[in-house]
Amino acid sequence: MNHFTKSILAFVMLAGAFLNAKAQNYTVKGSVLDTAGLPLPGAVVRINWVKDSLGISANTDGSFVFTKVKAKQFTLTAAFIGFDTFTKQYIITQGNSLDISNIKLKPTSNTLDAVVISGVPPVKITEDTVSFNAASFPVREGDAADEILKKLPGIKVDKDGNVTNQGTPVTKIKVNGKDFFGTDVATAIKNLPADIIKNLQFIDDYGDQAKLTGIKTGEPEKVLNLTIQEDKKKGYFARAQGGLGNLDRYNSSFRGNSMKGERQLSFDGTVNNANQRGGGDGITTRNAAGLNYRNEWSPKLSANASYNFDNSKNNTSSTAHTQNFLDSYTRLENSRNDNLNKRFNHDFNGNVEYKPDTMNFFKATPQISYNTNAGSNTGFSAITQNDLVTNRNSNNSNTSSNLFLKVNLFYNHKFAKKGRNFSYWGGGNYSNGDNFNNVSNDYLISEGGVDSTRLQNQLNNQNNNNLGLYSGFSYMEPLWNKTFIELNYNFSRSATSNIRDTRDVVSGEEVFNPDLSNNYNYQFITNKVGVNYRYIGDKLNYTLGVNGQPAVLRGQNLSKDVSTMQKTFNIIPSARMVYKFSNQESFEFNYWGRSNQPGFFQLQPIADNSNLQNVIIGNPNLKPEFVNSINARYKQSDWNKGHMLSAGISYNQTGDKIVTTKVLIPNTVNQVTSYTNTDGFYNLNGDYNYSKPILERKFTIEYSGWGALRNNVAFIDNNKNVAKNTEWRQELGFRVDLENIINLRLEASYSQNKTTYSQSAFVDRQTNRFQYGLEGRNYFFKDLTVGYDFSKQINSGFDNSFVRNPTILRLFMEYKFLKKDMGTLRLDGFDLFNENSGISRDVFDNIIVDRQVNRLGRYFMLSFIFKVRKFGG
Template identity: 85%
Template sequence: MNHFIKSIFLLVVLTTAFLSSKAQNYTVKGSILDTAGLPLPGAVVRINWVKDSLGVSANTDGSFSFTKVKSKQFTLTAAFIGFDTFTRQYTITQGNGIVIPNVKLKPTSNTLDAVVISGVPPVKITEDTVSFNAASFPVREGDAVDEVLKKLPGIKVDKDGNVTNQGAPVTKIKVNGKDFFGTDVATAIKNLPADIIKNLQFIDDYGDQAKLTGIKTGEPEKVLNLTIQEDKKKGYFARAQGGVGNSDRYNTSFRGNSMKGERQLSFDGTVNNANLRGGGGDGITTRNAGGLNYRNEWNPKISANANYNFDNSKNNTISTAHTQNFLDSYTRLEDSKNDNINNRYNHEFNGNVEYKSDTMNYLKVSPQFSYNTNNGNSGGFSTITQNDLITNRNSRNLNTSNSLFLKTNLFYNHKFAKKGRNFSYWGGVNYSNGDNFKDVSNDYLISEGGVDSTRLQNQLTDQNSHTLGTYSGFSYMEPLWSKTFIEFNYNYSRSATSSVRDTRDVITGEQVFNPDLSNNYDYQFITNKVGVNYRFIGEKLNYTLGLNGQPAVLKGQNISKDISTIQRTFNVIPSARMVYRFSNQESFEFNYWGRNNQPGFLQLQPIADNSNLQNVVIGNPNLKPEFIHSVNARYKQSDWNRGHMLTAGLSYNQTQHKIVTTKMLIPNTVNQISSYTNTNGFYNLSGDYNYSKPFFERKFTVEFSGWGSLNNNVAFVDQNKNVAKNAVWRQELELRLDLENIVNFEIETSYMQNRTTYSQENFEDRQTNRFEYGIEGRNYFFKDLTIGYDFTKQINSGYDNSFVKNPTLLRLFMEYKFLKKDRGTLRLDGFDLFNENSGISRDVFDNVIVDRQVNRLGRYFMLSFIFKVRKFGA
């Protein structure tokens, strides 16, 4: 007990020390749609910034929301089975949030290699982990871990290296249980040779406390843990590549990894202008980046890991768009063209220090840091036509921004002598500060009834905002009987944001202070949650039942205009989790949890932002936080002897007080006013399955997979409520052939239907269909020559605009290995040989259809030299 008191004293001292750190959360929201403009529920959305990344799955209406983004500059990636990955850089220029314009995903063919089973059990299922034996999924000598992942049933690896497990994003990677390149999964899976891996474990991670207590609530994070073979824990691996191509393309990279027991050092760096790691995304990107990972365990008591990443990316995106806005008596048309250049620099650091003074006490400290800068320059032209009223707008936008983020998290656990009794404490501070300067110029030419008028608008905006967040909590667990436990917990969080915005109009060369657009605004969001959980642990049945009460307070103070608002809510949140294991190869689990999302800073500000007169945005200080109820169930079954694997899942989500955008046209103009309101009626029901079966001594594999969803979405069009019911389903069939040193070959085909019906009679129901087929593989000739190919064909119907095409994409490559131990490789790549990577897409939402076309990196060829050295074992 004396040791426990000393540990508590140490905990208090460390908490006090780390409370000097500061930090902020930003909110990022948007929607993921297909090229027909219909939602893609379950799409994997990831946000990366210098120091970290986050991942979620899109809701039933395609919407997503991040409330804990730690940087104003970030890269958003959206991925969905059967679609090209979308990657674009964004900057939060005002307040602490941004609403991303609808993201459209273009169909593609991302193949999934199937399972080849050897003599050992290839798959093992436990409560929260599906473990694959790497030896059961052999790959070509010299391949990295990413090639093994492509063969695992239910696992997808897209062309950017993003990994999904049953449609959920894998957001973190570990090696032997320790962080490896943090959340940069794409870098990590290319940094380790496949032949040193023993197991690949996909874990539902509920956090540090859940690992120690078994009390698991909320939505888990998908983590990939790679275990290294014991005789391969000592050695090194390095790979250098240099490539040049036509159209002035180039790609150089270096990655290296050194291991000695528990000590590991890894580096990854690249200089390229071939849209790699973001590849195939919009615009042309030049990227200079490097990452360093270190981890060590000096003794059984103390271990640490740290990651540092640097990224400088310059992107030039040229886009055109045609928008049709269908209203009651007429259609509002808008044609626009924009040219955007962004140059960003990101630095990020994160790590963990773990200390185990003895078997009863565990302490973990996790610091994070990031600093980002961005310089943007954009110009564009748009024309809006509405009956006989036409408005032309020339725009120019220059912006410079920087942001700082700091965070420290502390977790402590003490186990008492009585088995099952323990105490946990967690707490931390996060701080963020951002400065943004923007120079906006809009030149309007308005024509009505043959009469022209002009208006010039030039505004300078300087905005500084900072957020300080604190959180803490504790848990106490007490055993009741041999198999039952009761847990009491408390969580507190507070975030306080301050924003000062100075706006000046430039009139005849003079800067004039604009009091309407200038603002000094603060808001705070405070929650207290008290809960109790009852847990039962049996041989086959485990379950947890919980009840939580959570009052929340949302306060806002507009100091400039002497306006104060306050919203109080109270939620009773039951929770339940049940896992039943029929056998070591078969299990069923059920989960329910609730959570809330607070409004973003810009959504709350009760002032009009008229930096674009055609879309004036006014916040609503009376917004309530959203509350989401989530239920899901999943069945897992594998046959270790026959090698097949089956997973199936069902989920339901309902959102109360959903925050939606409202738009209202200003009479006799082409301008509109956008705002926000709470509404109910949002829900989503979805299901998925995946079945994989090998044949002929596991040389041939068949994999069936499919999903479907029913979504109920609510929107407001000209203040009229419109309910959109969206039903979408997709079926996929994959056939894979694996003949060692001869061929790895896969055929994939899929069909998807997407149908939306509307409650308002003047809105036409819409249905799109997509048939897609493709082939991807590698053929091996002799020992040294490899021919690779990736072909995709897509056939669309239900699209009524000529912008929409049926693209054919083909990539070929040839590799020749030489030098001693095949250390040297010459590689010739041909990208997009039909030159149809056109960047054309369609978004359909509510009463609006938007057709877009952006510049993308099309057909080019690249010749590369690759040099590898490696040594593992004794």
Template identity: 60%
Template sequence: MLRILLTSIFLLTVAGSYAQTYSVKGSVKDTAGVPLTGTLIKLKWGSDSTATSVNIAGEFSLQNVKSAEFTLSAAFIGFQSFVKQYKIENGASLVIPPIILKEGVNSLSEVVITAVTAMKVGEDTVTFNASSFPVREGDAVDELLRKLPGVKVDADGNVTNQGQTITKIRVNGKDFFGGDVATAIKNLPADVIKNLQFIDDYGDQANLTGIKTGEPEKILNVTIAEDKNKGYFVRAGVGLGNEDRYNTGIRGNLFKGEERFSFDGTITNANRGGGGGNGITSTNAAGLSYQNQWNKKLSADAGYSFNNRKNITIGKAFTQNFLETFTRLEDEATNNDSDNYSHSLSGNLEYRRDSLNFLRVSPRISYNTAESDNLGFYTITQENLLTKRDNQTSNDNSSANISTNVFYNRKFRKKGRNISLRGNVNFSNGDSFRDVLNNYVITQNGLDSLRLQNQLIDNTNRNFSTSANFSYMEPLGKRNYMEFSYNWNRSVSSTNRNTNDILSGVQVFNPNLSNQYEYQFVTNRFGLNYRFIEKKYNYTLGLNAQPALLTGQNLSKNINTRNSTFNFIPSARFVYNFTKQQSLQVNYWGRNNQPGFLQLQPISDNSNLQNVVTGNPNLNPEFIHAVNARYNQTDWNMGHFLTANLSYNQTQDKIVTTKVLVPGTINQVTSYTNTDGFYTLSGDYSYGKPFADRKFTITYSGNASLNNNVAFIDASKNIAKNFNIRQELEFELDIKDIVDVEFETSYGINTTKYSQENFDDRRTNSMRYSLRGRNFFFKDLTLGYNLSKTVNSGFDNSIVKNPTILGAHLEYQFLKGNAARIRFEAFDLLDQNTGISRDVFDNIIIDRQTNRLGQYFMLSLNMTLRKFGGNGPAPRTNNQYGPGNNNNRPGGGNNNGGGYRGNN
């Protein structure tokens, strides 16, 4: 009986092994013929199925298909799905004709995704899928950002993308912590994030009309995953170290669908975790953020932040001031102690009466106080003159700012027709009190003379600015749009400066150094813009006429000034999409820059007798022409990317400083004038390529700039051509739960050539290496390290050094879900953390060295509580202005109209 059973099993197995199977081959492309690498192919017959993904050539092959009749589906994010039934009638194989996928929304609800789009580049948006960049459990968004190509996060939490600073952060399209980037990226846990979008934001009106002019704001929009939009996350930690260092904080998030509440509190004297800026800093900070969508019509977000920052900075500086016949050398040593308090409250209230009307009101209030004491010791040498100055300065400042921005948009039934109105009111008030004490020892031809100077300077500044903008958009057909716009701005500023000299202990009013001054700056801008949209390209052409009037009144001396200008300002924008993964964008815009208050005020500030500064009330506003070209190329699935930028800026009536030496003295008089000939040409690129399922990534990047600077030295014009070039190579190794490491090296050259023959040309070189990483042992032990080395050459003074900064930490996780972490950290093990910098401008080179937080050790404990679920509604991120927005803006839903889009 057993023999018969075994024989039967053997025969069935053999028969099954010879059952008929088939092979299916094909290819997938988009409508432009570009292979859609990563497209999911699924074959289904009866209750069985098999699947694969399209390779880099756009082809797929499936073997061992067990039925001649099957249903084939092809799905790729951002494209319409393809579904069709097939039958193999002859032979055992079938070559399917090329499958062409059309653009469209695809939720892939019936298809299991096995290929993930890591990166997608749109016209003004770069979107990263968070799941393609895995991080350690418990990491915050800052660790996720560090893994993104072209993105850098410094020790203070400042974020840059392709060298541009991220100025604001939003969550699901709403301001988060008032837009404070550093606080937000530390607050949000990385594993609740669906994707991250880096957006060139041209403003509400541009997002609606698609007409984008001027320079955009670079913002980061973070989208919460649908299955994580209900729950909470709280983390608290306390750390104690030697040198009396401490670092404590608590941060948390509560998500209930559209309602989100977040808080953050920090008390530390460890320079925000051991890195960061100059000096030794103590910080007490707190922040709150709230968002809610009460119904389809009404939503709001608000943020409050408090910051108390105490800083002690000890610095040295060596300045070379190149004059016509000699070089003026200045050595200084300073000690500054400051204590600053700031409060900020901001929010947005949005009301959508229906799909055609949108209203947003955005108020903001801030209040700041600052106290500082400065001690300075200065030595100035030139020819046969030597001056030594001891300085004591106390400052007491306060300022308040209140502003409100109102934006209203009305859409009409006719697609593309829009009217938008914007109004802004801003009031600021500042008071400052300065007590200046200078002791001078002047040595000339071997003889010494002494001078004591003591001044009390009281300044009150007021500024009130208002603006209004009107825009009307009219479609001229399916692809043509015309916009008429008008913008009015008015700024009124006033200052009241009282200066008292202290003579023999008695205050004496100084009318020559006191002044009451007002000035007004008014612009009217009339604009006409034409926009044309095609599938592969779109462009905008515009012409603006702008008269500007700058008036000033010296009320103390009864002197009036009046400067008027008129500019025709053309604007242009051209976008060409070679494919969905390759695009070129070119922009031109122009803008005015009004002079600063101190540059205009016709009065001398002689609180430093060796550099008396006097304003020029006859200054004209600057006018800047800017051209920018950007090229993007990427592979959505493999993550390869190339970005390149080229920019040219030219400034008419550039406001520059003038320096005139008082004959026979060591004193100089500084003022301001307008001049032409100032321009900047710059370019940068970044290319990244991942390998082995993103375990390895290599990024090449570089930048170069040519600056034509103009200065006046003793009334002689001097042109300084400054050329900078920098090349960087970065290697990343990321094997989840094993190692996460970044190695970066860069080399830079900085040269300056002067038009005046008696000025020597300058060149400096800088090489930098850095290593940052974490090694994970088992599931609960982490070793982290951070090493950087800078090698400078070409600096011709003893200040410049080549510091090596080394830090490390060891972290152990325990309790259920690794809810607790104990961490031992060592900062600046070699005790070389010194701030070194060089500034080159006009005829001056300044080399600086400042103290920074040095070597210390810290032991800390962190606890985490978390729970997330997906019962809330999906985040509202695709449609910023309510239902019907995509169908009412120019271009429909082709992503040419801006806004927060591209959720994958």
């Protein structure tokens, strides 16, 4: 064999060995546990080597297996929200596999039961969480978190900053699992720059006990959790804005945020009279400030607190056309009201968490709020009923103050035996309110051409206070592999007292009215004992439970020395099932029951005759309602392409539903309204949302819709009337997101609202609304932005003549300058067609109200915005 041949043979052998090495697959398996040895199902495990990486979610028993690792040396990370991320380098020294058992994650301050996405999929769905990768939804430099939210499928952000997910309001926001600005979601999403956010997680939060035990029953709270990029947890951001406009409009604000690891301090303040977060109806002047602080001093102790102050003044003018369908005729009312309301509000929220070790967890959550209101109202109404006409001129004023205190305590202990768990919770709340009303009404009654008048001037002073106490515990015991049993007990007691002092003003003198004055107390007490059985399988996860709940409702009319008592007993089954077809597709089903106590004014057996045309009197014999709720939801996503489908259906049935009764006073237009219990009340709701991105998310098509069927019951002159209300809406949306060129959303929707009645004398009613709109921003060069927000409504079926089809257009232009674009000049034009009219229709039992309220019309504003920021390093 010559030298050349030997060289070729050696080359072939080396190449074969190289290719064989390249094709070699290694197996890596292991399990992820907490420090108590309990599995962490859904933990994200990733393996990285020089040229590639792999990612997987741990199984229900915490195990994981990689079969296509293409390098002997790699780095493994394991992450689960609520725990420190585990990172370690490994080398496979023998054979083709490696077993890494018992990777134990240490708890951190993050307590939310959801997975932190560390990879690149734009959308990921787990049992109770839908996670979006912020990097897959890029926004303009300098934008806040709200601009990312506007791009997410199924998420809506209205003009006041309120966020909904599949139509469900987001009631709380967290950052890295910790509360942020309490329940003020709108402020929170404006306070965090978009480019420091890693993931946005929409979580069905069943409470602290559910996070630690996995037993989830009842209706969850929708929570938005924002996780921050690791290298952006140190820095600051501040934004100041001042704007002046025509019609004496002004808008100034300041917001700042400072972060250093787990320490975070945020401030938000505004002074404006341009309806910025002041609500859509009327004209609002608002002065507000919010402060949020959170810190983790050690792995054992962390806390957060927020304080919000709000001082607002609102002027609202409204007109209404009311149809009250009675047995043999329709009672019509046309009214106009002018309201001025001034409010001062203080809110404090916070919590403290203490974890002395891995087996024990304490949490205390205090809440304090205090508000005062002062309002005045002038109005006119004309009621027509056959040949009776009554005109009423009113001039009323009121002042009120309310104090609310609450504290909740929670404790959890994990035993050495896996799955054995004990939880305790308890707390109380106290509220006290004082309300003073000065009612003045002037009535002109016309019948058969004969006019008569009546004057009414009444002073009403009320004090209302409530003390609530509650406590409970849960004990969880593992039975066999994948099965657990939980025993629980809940106690609650709510005691309310109300003192009402009513005085008639006659010839300038105050005269005590004993018939309209009262001292009334009532208590609502429940004891609930239950058992839950939980199974955790590879694909199927379910909980079955049953509760027994006796309830007592007692009332004491101290003024008349009369007592009442209602006792009820309910068997309350509960069920929750989640079936995971795959890591990208799941179905869940929930059932639960609950009782609702009557409201104070529904129980108090005295008349409220501040409006003689509609006197309201309570019913002390009311029973608590009992509600059965069922819902189901299907979720599917493509992690890589970002396709997402979510569809749900829910059904609520209420036994002993508290409904209104209306009895007409003969030969008058006046009626007496009261309350009674009845059956036959239910509602059925369904919704869906499908989002499909095209061309690497440059374009997105979104289909969504919802529908509702409501069966309402009312009693009119002691005759039962069932009103079936059907409402549905279909929407089509199209997004264009071309980086540094355009962000645009085009949407069109059609909705219908129809009501039919069981009594043949009542005419069925239907309204229709077609709406389309365009919202977006165009970018020119590096510094110039032009934005627009256009919407058009076409309404039909409204009976009142003032209903219009408004066209709303808002335009703005921004120019950035100074170093690092710290300065911005902005010119806004609001409601350029001057057609911003608030039109609505409400259906209540046998009543339909078509309403229009004033809203802020056309104006222009020039603003200067200054920003400074520094993150990382």
